[in-house]
Amino acid sequence: MIQLNDIFKYYDNKFQRSYVLKDFCLNINEGEFVSIMGPSGAGKSTLLNIIGMLDVADDGEYFFMDQPAHKLSDKKKVEFHRNYVGFIFQAFHLIDEMTVAENIETPLIYKGVKSKERKAMVADLLDRFNMVAKKDLFPAQLSGGQQQLVGIARAIISKPKLLLADEPTGNLHSDQGKEIMKLLKKLNEEEGITIIQVTHNEEFAQYGKRIIRIEDGMKKSDLPVATLLEQV
Amino acid sequence: MxxxxxxxxxxxxxxxxxxxxxxxxxxxxxxxxxxxxxxxxxxxxxxxxxxxxxVYVVQSNARLSDDNAEMDVWDRTSGAIAPGMKDEVPGVEVATRLNSIGNLIFYTADQKSYKGRCVLADEYVYDVIPRNMLVGNAKEAMLKPSNCIISSKIAASMGDDAVGKVIEFRKYPGVQLTVAGVFEALPENSNYKYDVLISMSSIAQFFDWDGSTNWLGNDRYYSCVKLDAGVNPKDLAPAIRKMQEKHQDIIKLEQDHGGELLKYTLIPIQKVYVSRIQGMVIILxxxxxxxxxxxxxxxxxxxxxxxxxxxxxxxxxxxxxxxxxxxxxxxxxxxxxxxxxxxxxxxxxxxxxxxxxxxxxxxxxxxxxxxxxxxxxxxxxxxxxxxxxxxxxxxxxxxxxxxxxxxxKQKKNKWKLGLLSFQFIGASFILTLLVVVTLQYHKMINADHGYRSQGVYYCSTNGIDGSKLNMIMNELRKLPEVEKVGMGEEVPVYQQSGNNIYSQDGKKDLFNIADFYSVDENYLSILDIDVTNGRDFSTSGINNNDVFISKKCAELLKIHNHWEDGVIGKEIKVSEHQRSTIKGVFDDFIIGSIVEPDKRPSVFFYQSEEGFIRQKEKYPSMEFKLLVQAKTGMEANIRNKIKQVVDMALPNKDAVVRSLEDEQFNGYQAQLSFRNGMLAGNVVVFLITIIGLIGYTSTETTRRSKELAIRRISGASISDLIVNFILELQYLVLPSLLIGLGLAWFILTKWMESFAQKMPLQWWIFLLCSIGILLMVAIIAMIKYSRIASRNPVESLRYE
Structure with a gap:
């Protein structure tokens, strides 16, 4: 599903070039749940942004669902965002002026889903996430865990094939974090959504099937969780 | 949604x-x-x-003096021009001419009084510039003598049965007109306004001489033509010239005066008004x-x-x-x-x-x-x-x-500075404009117009019984507040009608003058107009019809007539007047306002007070003015007292006493409005600029809070930081100021082009305005930046 070949990402300063990602290669198959780990500034989020087509690599090739993402037009990228990719953020990034229901509905509007169908899909998801009573509340009226639930609901409402989560539990306390991880695992196992998460948390990383460690923009290790557990 | x-x-x-x-x-x-x-x-x-x-208005383009290279243009013609164009210029579908007789008071039989702009018009008026007729037929009404049609506004004030009523004008006692119709009142955006249209065939009742068929001179007719569809008015020039050659003997006139003298052009009726105020339109x-x-x-x-x-x-x-x-x-x-x-x-x-x-x-x-x-x-x-x-x-x-x-966060703030600079340009532009317009306005109203206006009051003799004039003069003189009383046909606050001074052989016009017509022996001293050469009217040896001329007039006469020994005692012939002897010369004064002064030479003809009274008794419709000079410090309530005296000779007790000073002041109403407009604009632009500046400083303090904190930690004092930030802003303000001041200078130069007395655009005005803007920026920046600069740097970094 995802194939990164020799990806470079760098910033040119006056006298030197700083590499964020260096000769990075990666293959992720459909249905995988991958955790990316590494210290701050290692390039995790940049990698996620490149995979999510929010940022572009300075060099290298990126194929998403066999399409050369590094050559895609902005219009085509928007198509992919609408149909195949969902995003979950550490800071939730809900739109403050929208209610819970409206936040969840937003991707469907841009996907061109008709109003009636949208309402039904939102209602269905609210029911599934036990948030029906909160549908008319604004983000500021919700707890962090509830906000992240809304963020996940918004990310999956358009039935994406890939879910990119940038430290989804980073702003939550551990119990809320576990709940969110369980939910992501469930989405991966039951609905077959490919999930790539960036995390600092070893425990939460193990909710995935594979852990990739990055340091200084380079891949240090790429092992299945089962193998890692065996090593421990 | x-x-x-x-x-x-x-x-x-x-x-x-x-x-x-x-x-x-x-x-x-x-x-x-x-x-x-x-x-x-x-x-x-x-x-x-x-x-x-x-529809086009016919404009006269005339060279008023042989020395004058440029032609003066005005939208009035002689009476025969409009019908002449209809008959002799192919492409003209229909033509009409209107002749204003003034804003007059008139009475109905029940002695109720009304006031309205009264205009003589021919029967084609509504073929060219039609109005909806609510009652009656305009063409029929305009054909019959002693008929008029009135506006719906006047009709409404008269009551339901206005048609058929007879009206009589205060200025023209005995002249009676029958209301034959009602037209829809003209909207405010009419260039040529009227409330009462009087049939042109009634002209003899208002003027001693009928100029409605006159080909040359008496150019007081507002002539309008409607062209055939698709006709370009410029293409009509040859036919118009041919008409002039036929009826005005224009070729001979041009030979006598050495070149093009008079021509007629057509201006679209929709552009007549705006063409007069082009400068104001640009500025606004x-x-x-x-x-x-x-x-x-x-x-x-x-x-x-x-x-x-x-x-x-x-x-x-x-x-x-x-x-x-x-x-x-x-x-x-x-x-x-x-x-x-x-x-x-x-x-x-x-x-x-x-x-x-x-x-x-x-x-x-x-x-x-x-x-x-x-x-x-x-x-x-x-x-x-x-x-x-x-x-x-x-x-x-x-x-x-x-x-x-x-x-x-934005890395750069150049775009913000760019947007802010437009506001500084606007602020400096409009502040400078306001300051100069205000100074110019005060200069104009305080300027010496060359005559006394303070403490001088005047009242029209319209409607006054001539036999009672002597009594009025005596009563006015008895008032303890009154210094002097006099008579004159005109006052200097208004533009005057023109007449020509002829050459000594009477064969050609020398130049055009502003004719103040007759004044009595007290007129010049009331207005404090000094006779600098020759004798005053009040001295003996002055006869009716003797003339006093302005210095400019004297200079021109000396040149034209080769009078090397001066002008006093010489005879001149002025159109509309008999030959007159020059008895004195006075300094030129401002005729009208400084904004658009009548720069022509001026003349006064002498007529004794008794002469005025006799004339009024003989010609009741003759209008002139009674001038009253108040004693210094005794002006309170004098207007009322003058009115009470003049009302004694008016059946309707409706005398209007005006202050010459107020009328002079009113001549600058447009400039006052302009100044006030500037003031409002200034308030708005300053409000916007201050808001913009506050917005800018707010975002800048947020954007640079980390930098500020680091500077503080590095040893910078609060004042160092504030000065640094203010200076950064001032580098932006300075070029903006220069652009704004440049624009203001350009616009102000245009605005003051026609003024007789101009406020010099001195460097210190621009400097003071610049300092004002710089101070405003500095104060706002200081208030905004001092708050963030005095914040604990640790807090700022944590915030960051």
């Missing part, structure tokens, strides 16, 4: 500066719309006439657009600042599948909502200041509610909305997603 809902909710979000944005936008829109609608209103004049694009448009532009830039600046706080939501929308166009739509809807709210607030402001505004613009605001004003305004507003949403929309759509999810 979805976008509208979100836009409305956004209004109440923190850090959106919604109230500030709406207030500054509303202030700019209120002033900008008002000024622009005024400009469009000027352009709407006479457009209400059906097929107005085919510039100011209106400047204010709108400044408020637009300010709105964009504040919107950008608020959008920075929403950078993440731009990225979120994108991750939800929104395209750049979707984001632009969001911002467009928000801008539209802001604009609608600001426009509503602007309309509320305009309604609140309506009486003040109407006083300023000298017409009702409702008069601007016509298609020629509204559509262009709508067009300007649409452009405004598009611009106010385009730039922020583009900015919002282009925020890079990956950067937005981090702590997005």
């Amino acid at each position: 979805y976008l509208l809902k979100i836009a409305f909710r956004n209004l109440f979000q923190k850090q959106q500066h919604s109230i500030t944005r709406i207030i500054s936008l509303a202030a700019g829109l209120a002033f900008g719309i008002l000024m622009l609608s005024e400009v469009f209103y000027y352009y709407s004049f006479d457009s209400f006439y059906p097929e107005a694009s085919r 448009s510039t100011i209106a657009l400047a204010v709108l532009f400044v408020s637009l830039m300010n709105y964009v600046l504040l919107t950008f600042s608020s959008l920075i706080n929403r950078a993440k939501s731009s990225a979120v929308y994108k991750t939800c599948g929104a395209t750049a166009n979707d984001l632009k739509k969001i911002i467009f809807t928000e801008s539209f909502v802001f604009f609608v709210l600001a426009l509503s607030a602007a309309l509320v402001i305009l309604m609140a200041v309506k009486p003040l505004v109407e006083n300023l613009v000298a017409h009702s605001l409702e008069a601007t509610l016509n298609q020629y004003v509204l559509w262009p305004i709508v067009g300007v507003l649409i452009i405004f909305v598009l611009l106010s949403s385009y730039f922020p929309g583009r900015f919002f759509a282009n925020i890079p997603v990956s950067a937005a999810f981090r702590n997005y």
Whole structure:
């Protein structure tokens, strides 16, 4: 599903070039749940942004669902965002002026889903996430865990094939974090959504099937969780 | 609806500066719309006439003196020109001419009095410039002598049965007209206004001499022609010239006067009004657009600042599948909502200041509610909305997603400085304009006009029984407050009608003069006009019809007649007058106002007080003025006392006593309105600029809070930081100031072009205005920056 070949990402300063990602290669198959780990500034989020087509690599090739993402037009990228990719953020990034229901509905509007169908899909998801009573509340009226639930609901409402989560539990306390991880695992196992998460948390990383460690923009290790557990 | 809902909710979000944005936008829109609608209103004049694009006004282009290279242009002709063009110029479908006899008081049989602009018109008037007839037939009415038609406004004040009533004019006792019809009153945007149309065949009742068929001279007729469809007025020039050759003997006249002397041109009726106030139109448009532009830039600046706080939501929308166009739509809807709210607030402001505004613009605001004003305004507003949403929309759509999810801050502030600089340009431009306009206005009203106006009052003799004049003069002289009483046909505050001085052999005109006609022995001393050469009127040896001439007139006579031994005692012939002997020379004074002074030489003819009284007894409709000079410090209530005396000779006790000083002051009403407009514009632009400056400093302090903290830690004092920031701003302000001052200098030079006395555009005025702006910027920046600079740097870094 995802194939990164020799990806470079760098910033040119006056006298030197700083590499964020260096000769990075990666293959992720459909249905995988991958955790990316590494210290701050290692390039995790940049990698996620490149995979999510929010940022572009300075060099290298990126194929998403066999399409050369590094050559895609902005219009085509928007198509992919609408149909195949969902995003979950550490800071939730809900739109403050929208209610819970409206936040969840937003991707469907841009996907061109008709109003009636949208309402039904939102209602269905609210029911599934036990948030029906909160549908008319604004983000500021919700707890962090509830906000992240809304963020996940918004990310999956358009039935994406890939879910990119940038430290989804980073702003939550551990119990809320576990709940969110369980939910992501469930989405991966039951609905077959490919999930790539960036995390600092070893425990939460193990909710995935594979852990990739990055340091200084380079891949240090790429092992299945089962193998890692065996090593421990 | 979805976008509208979100836009409305956004209004109440923190850090959106919604109230500030709406207030500054509303202030700019209120002033900008008002000024622009005024400009469009000027352009709407006479457009209400059906097929107005085919109607033209005939202009006389004449060289008034042989020395004069340029031709003077005015939109009046001799009486025969309009019918002549109809008969002899192919392409002219129909023509008419109107002859104003003034703003007159008239009475109905029941002694009720009315006032209206009265105009003589021929039967073709409504074929060219038609009005809807509510009662009667205009053509039939205009054919019959002693007939008139009146406006619906006058008719309404007369009651339901106005038609058939007989009216009699105060100025023309015994002249009676029958109301034969009622026309729909002219709107305010009429260039040539009238309330009563009198049949041209009644002319003999108003004038001793009928000039309605005169080919040359007596050019007081407003001539209008309607051309055949598709005719270019310029193509009619040869035929018009042919008509002149046939009826005016123009070839011989030109030979005598050495070149082109008189020609007629056609100006579209819709452009007549605006052609007179071209300078004012340029200035108003510039100011209106400047204010709108400044408020637009300010709105964009504040919107950008608020959008920075929403950078993440731009990225979120994108991750939800929104395209750049979707984001632009969001911002467009928000801008539209802001604009609608600001426009509503602007309309509320305009309604609140309506009486003040109407006083300023000298017409009702409702008069601007016509298609020629509204559509262009709508067009300007649409452009405004598009611009106010385009730039922020583009900015919002282009925020890079990956950067937005981090702590997005702008790296550069050049664009903000650019937007702010437009506001500084606007502020310095309009402040300088205000200062110079105010100084010029005060210079004009305080300027020595060359005659006394303070403590001088006058009253028309219209309607006064001549046999009672002597009694009135005596009664006025008895008033303890009165210094002197005199008589004269004209006063210097108004433009005077012209007459020509002929050459000694009487064969050619030498030059045109402002003719003040007759004045008595007290007139010159009341107005404190000194006779510098020759004798005063009050001395003996002065006879009726002796003439006193201005210095300029004397110089011209010396040149033309080769009078090397002076002018005193010489005889001259002035049109409309018998040969007169020059008895004295006085210094030229300002005729009319300094804004548009009548620069011609002037003359006074002497007529004794007894002579005036005799004339009035003989010709009851003769009008002249009674002048009263008050004793110093005794002016209180004198107007009322003069009125009481004059009313003794008026059956309707309706004397109007005017102060010469007030009338002189009224001559500068347009400049006062302009000054007040400038003042309002200045307040608006300053408000917007201050808001913009506060917005800028707020975002800058946030953007650079880390830098400020680090500077503090590095040892900079609070004052060091403030001075540093203020200096940075002043580097931006200085070039903006120079541009603004340059623009102001250009516009002011244009504005003052025609003034007789000009406020010199001295460097210190510009310097003071610059210092004012610099101080304003420094004070606002100091207040804003001192708060952030004095913050604990650790706190700032933690905040960062």
